[in-house]
Amino acid sequence: MSKTIFYLPNDKKLKISFEVIELMFSYAQDSFAALESGGILIGRILESTSDYVIDVASTPMLKDIQARSSFKRDAEDHQEFFDKHWVLQEGRCFYLGEWHTHPEKVPRPSQIDVRGWKELLNAEIQDQMTLFFIIVGTQQLIVWHGCIVNCRIRITRLGHIRRNEIIY
Numbered sequence: 001m002s003k004t005i006f007y008l009p010n011d012k013k014l015k016i017s018f019e020v021i022e023l024m025f026s027y028a029q030d031s032f033a034a035l036e037s038g039g040i041l042i043g044r045i046l047e048s049t050s051d052y053v054i055d056v057a058s059t060p061m062l063k064d065i066q067a068r069s070s071f072k073r074d075a076e077d078h079q080e081f082f083d084k085h086w087v088l089q090e091g092r093c094f095y096l097g098e099w100h101t102h103p104e105k106v107p108r109p110s111q112i113d114v115r116g117w118k119e120l121l122n123a124e125i126q127d128q129m130t131l132f133f134i135i136v137g138t139q140q141l142i143v144w145h146g147c148i149v150n151c152r153i154r155i156t157r158l159g160h161i162r163r164n165e166i167i168y
């Protein structure tokens, strides 16, 4: 399968667990009736290298608003999901970003997506200046890295993972 390790502009690395990749692709919008899905990304920042590892993702919750080409996450439900993991991991996990699906083969972020990502970066959740954004298309998912450098938001495309290269 294609690599699940991505290199950040600052030479740090991001690793996404196979389970999370599989989970996100399981929500790919294969049928015309399939609605957008999404959730938050949770993971670790390795002490030795400061590399990022995404190993947990939340999935659509009851109060989320899902449509064919929009997904609105209910903040409370996903926060609760995060809190549960935080307790389980004894505080050793971080909110690392967001993912959602698109009804297209190779996903492109909409203006609303980019605006939303910038808002999240501006919110400086957990005082963390780095977040990841994933959009899952029907053929591949794409990963972006967002950070604040010298008070300016920078969003960079890190790479993609092809669905047909995933071994089930």
Ligand SMILES: [Zn+2]
Binding pocket: 100, 101, 102, 109, 110, 113, 135
């Ligand atoms: Zn979108």
